[in-house]
Amino acid sequence: MVFEQVGAPLRAVEREVPSPGPNQMLVKVSACGICRTDLHLLDGEVRIEQPPRILGHQIVGRTVPGDQRVGIPWLGWTCGRCRLCRSGRENLCPQARFTGCDIDGGFAEWTLADARFCFPIPDGYPDEQAAPLLCAGLIGHRALRMCGHASTIGLYGFGASAHIVIQVACHEGRTVYAFTREGDAEAQSFALELGARWAGSSEQQPPEELDAAIVFAPVGALVPLALRALAPGGTVVCAGIHMSDIPSFPYELLWHERAVRSVANLTRRDGHEFLALAPEVPVATHVSTYALEQANEALADLRAGSFTGAAVVVP
Ligand SMILES: [Zn+2]
């Protein structure tokens, strides 16, 4: 399922099975998660430099030959030499190449991946349940780490990432408050089922001050709302790759050492850490499955918010 241009649906095309280059493996795709970033790519909010491109960056598949189960994440390649790569911040490498954006991804039957950027998938997770761990899970994990020792955490936007983060946060003994679009009773009851102490609309004040908030929804107006809910010294972590403009707000909301920061991409270390942690929690992913040819329908359902949890396409 190929991206050809901004604003157009993905198109089903037949291609030759690709041949691996140096450091690459041929992988038969078993499942590929969809992500809000895919919508930003479709809409041109995150640019694809060289279309046509196969999207999809939460890939679980098996190597051919070898039959090893691997996970292929968003971070597809880094230079390994720049100041950022050499200081444990390869997620910020200016030459980084991303799966399903700069490199063909997993909305396909076959893909190629650089073996150095793949992860083994923990046993016990079926392919479809494992796929959302690879971006929703990993980015959520990185965002949660940026909340430090926060004991009360607000999650703004309760989609694929939040439904994983809440399980980890509760496991760590933190208290979670879930914020959704006004009237989204389904997402709110899903959050309560997964352990949220409280769920409400983003405009509401939570019953207690938050030590940290993670904003998953791509809505800049949520940043001042989240700041308003923070305790002194608290942090708002923006976890998406794209967000609408953040409206201006009184300095008073930032005063008392409150902070706003973003999370960008992932490092391989995040991947190994999180995939070791997930079965310990254990994180259970709630997944809706679509056939590969239904990728456009899956993306439309993501945009409409018509499923809870995560979604994957299966060739
Ligand atoms: Zn993603």
Ligand SMILES: [Zn+2]
């Ligand atoms: Zn680099």
